[in-house]
Amino acid sequence: MNRTQQNRWLLDAALFAGFLACFFLDWTGVAWHQWIGMLGGVLAAVHLATHWQWVKAVTERLRGSTSTRARLYYAIDALILVGFVFMLFTGLVISTWLNLSLVGYPAWRSVHVISSVATLLLVTIKIGLHARWILAAGRKPLANAGLPVGQASPASERRAFLRLMGVVSAASIFALGSSLPSLWESTQADQVQPSDREAVNSSTVSSSASSTTSTTSCSVRCGKRCAYPGHCGRYTDHNDNGRCDLGECQG
Ligand code: HEM
Numbered sequence: 001m002n003r004t005q006q007n008r009w010l011l012d013a014a015l016f017a018g019f020l021a022c023f024f025l026d027w028t029g030v031a032w033h034q035w036i037g038m039l040g041g042v043l044a045a046v047h048l049a050t051h052w053q054w055v056k057a058v059t060e061r062l063r064g065s066t067s068t069r070a071r072l073y074y075a076i077d078a079l080i081l082v083g084f085v086f087m088l089f090t091g092l093v094i095s096t097w098l099n100l101s102l103v104g105y106p107a108w109r110s111v112h113v114i115s116s117v118a119t120l121l122l123v124t125i126k127i128g129l130h131a132r133w134i135l136a137a138g139r140k141p142l143a144n145a146g147l148p149v150g151q152a153s154p155a156s157e158r159r160a161f162l163r164l165m166g167v168v169s170a171a172s173i174f175a176l177g178s179s180l181p182s183l184w185e186s187t188q189a190d191q192v193q194p195s196d197r198e199a200v201n202s203s204t205v206s207s208s209a210s211s212t213t214s215t216t217s218c219s220v221r222c223g224k225r226c227a228y229p230g231h232c233g234r235y236t237d238h239n240d241n242g243r244c245d246l247g248e249c250q251g
Contacts, residue, residue, distance in 0.1 A: 006140055020172075024178050034091065034097065073129065135157065
């Protein structure tokens, strides 16, 4: 494999690593999460640009004769593109950068997480479909990093494929395991009783312990995740009403 292919491999590896890192909000904190997510968006755009000739060629052939394989790849790539657009857009909407006063914060957050999870599943499938190229182009960078790459024989290629898919699937399952509980929380928060919501919408939340202040919503975000009702290190519930004190409406 030539240098261009190796550079593409390194770019894709960085993109996948950054994408996975976004699922570990407890470790990165919100600020890093936002920057890593944006960087992921930039790397995804570069990835698309480097394959633009292929995209153009298949788009032109879509109505005519092109292989089922190319159509499948195209459909998966298109869905991943839609997933990235959703993730980045909803991420910005709920971000501490814009700090918008959102009545439906939990719903926006749920869409953000659901699009991330769906895209992760599609990316895992895409890696499986491109495993042959990934293993061939990755030999040199992996060997340079001192990792064992073995001999290029049919038997070892099968083993390498299974190893690659094992590592990628395990990482994806680990990432899902880290984010799904918080998705459950967002959906629960979305089902706040109408009377509660009225109280929520007519008030202002302000807490010296939280890093952001939000109006018309009881969502409070601290340095590490603390969305309503929250389960970050700052979660307290002194009046036993099942809500984080940081997210209580005042006034
Ligand atoms: C590769 C792109 C991204 C992926 C895969 C991703 C994934 C996720 C996931 C899985 C969560 C829930 C994590 C958890 O609670 O354990 C989350 C939350 C969040 N994301 Fe992203 N995200 C991405 C990009 C972004 C961007 C670009 C922004 C903003 C600029 C952003 C802002 C947020 C915010 C504010 C939260 C909620 C934090 C909280 O609960 O307080 N994300 N994201």
